[in-house]
Amino acid sequence: MIVTRGARITGAVLCALLAVIVAGWLVRDLQAVDDPGQLWKYWAGYYEMYEMRPAVLPTTSADDVMLLVAYVVAAVAALRSSVAGTVLVATGVVTLAMRLPGLWNIGESRMDAAYSDDLRTRALVCAFVALAAGIALIITAGAGRRTPRDFSEATPGRPGQGAGVTAFLLLGAAGAVLIAWEIRQAVRFPEFYPDWYLGGNRAIQALTDPPPGWSSALVALLCLYAGTSALCRAVHARPFGMIAAGALLSAGVLGVARAVHYEFLDHFGDLPTEEQLTVLTWFFEVVTGAVVLIVLARRGTADAPAQPHQGYGQGYGYPRPGVFGPPPPSQPPPGW
Numbered sequence: 001m002i003v004t005r006g007a008r009i010t011g012a013v014l015c016a017l018l019a020v021i022v023a024g025w026l027v028r029d030l031q032a033v034d035d036p037g038q039l040w041k042y043w044a045g046y047y048e049m050y051e052m053r054p055a056v057l058p059t060t061s062a063d064d065v066m067l068l069v070a071y072v073v074a075a076v077a078a079l080r081s082s083v084a085g086t087v088l089v090a091t092g093v094v095t096l097a098m099r100l101p102g103l104w105n106i107g108e109s110r111m112d113a114a115y116s117d118d119l120r121t122r123a124l125v126c127a128f129v130a131l132a133a134g135i136a137l138i139i140t141a142g143a144g145r146r147t148p149r150d151f152s153e154a155t156p157g158r159p160g161q162g163a164g165v166t167a168f169l170l171l172g173a174a175g176a177v178l179i180a181w182e183i184r185q186a187v188r189f190p191e192f193y194p195d196w197y198l199g200g201n202r203a204i205q206a207l208t209d210p211p212p213g214w215s216s217a218l219v220a221l222l223c224l225y226a227g228t229s230a231l232c233r234a235v236h237a238r239p240f241g242m243i244a245a246g247a248l249l250s251a252g253v254l255g256v257a258r259a260v261h262y263e264f265l266d267h268f269g270d271l272p273t274e275e276q277l278t279v280l281t282w283f284f285e286v287v288t289g290a291v292v293l294i295v296l297a298r299r300g301t302a303d304a305p306a307q308p309h310q311g312y313g314q315g316y317g318y319p320r321p322g323v324f325g326p327p328p329p330s331q332p333p334p335g336w
Helices: 005-032 036-044 047-052 062-080 084-099 117-143 161-188 212-231 237-261 273-297
Strands: none
Touching (some): 005 117, 036 062, 161 212, 161 237, 161 273, 212 237, 237 273
């Protein structure tokens, strides 16, 4: 199945709208801080930034930068890619998952001391608009589906066999690692739950973003889902896998930057075992995110077009089997 031109244009417009919303909040934060470097340090979870408690708190996190890139890429893919339909679905699903917690967190009394009423009102309106756009993306992809008119129209490409296996191994391992960290944190810091996942006074989160545990669990699920889909060579494995890889790469880069800043690498042998594993996880996220992005960004393999068979009329193609379809957070684990 492919999507109509009208659905492509509508999807691209919705992705552009989502990109504008995220860009607006990023510009607000850049203008609010004295030095743009402070915003980067806050996103990366530098301890001194949390201790300083700047007068103007950022409303965004590194997840918003990743989402901005994803929305821009999705807008272009909606107009030009053969997998436009699955790109729109993946973008809509991730948008819904990322913005849903804002409905009950933005209006919480704990946000009063950090952000003005006007800012929280704007954030809540943007959350509703983003959720509506996410739903509209999914509906647009479904309503705009059609069968190719002839053999000349490009059909959605599936990951190649090698790319599928590579994505499965790396994303599956990444998802398992993230879940293991979540279990470890739940055992070690039970007092931080359920705030870690649903939001509360014991979890640090930006105004427009989900709680850190929610974001981490979402990335873990994306990794497992996209990895399994890639092994089956499903069409939707590419957009879902690239979003998961982008999230891993973003979190990993921030973690490595923190490790360099605090000279963890220079004293790696002196670190406790758990902190060594944390540093290794950051590097694993960087490698996994980069490799998966490369293998899934390559043009996929389309299903074989229908071919006429002598004596049998029109033949049929051979579809591949498939199913439909900030990591440890960018801030340090609680109490770390």
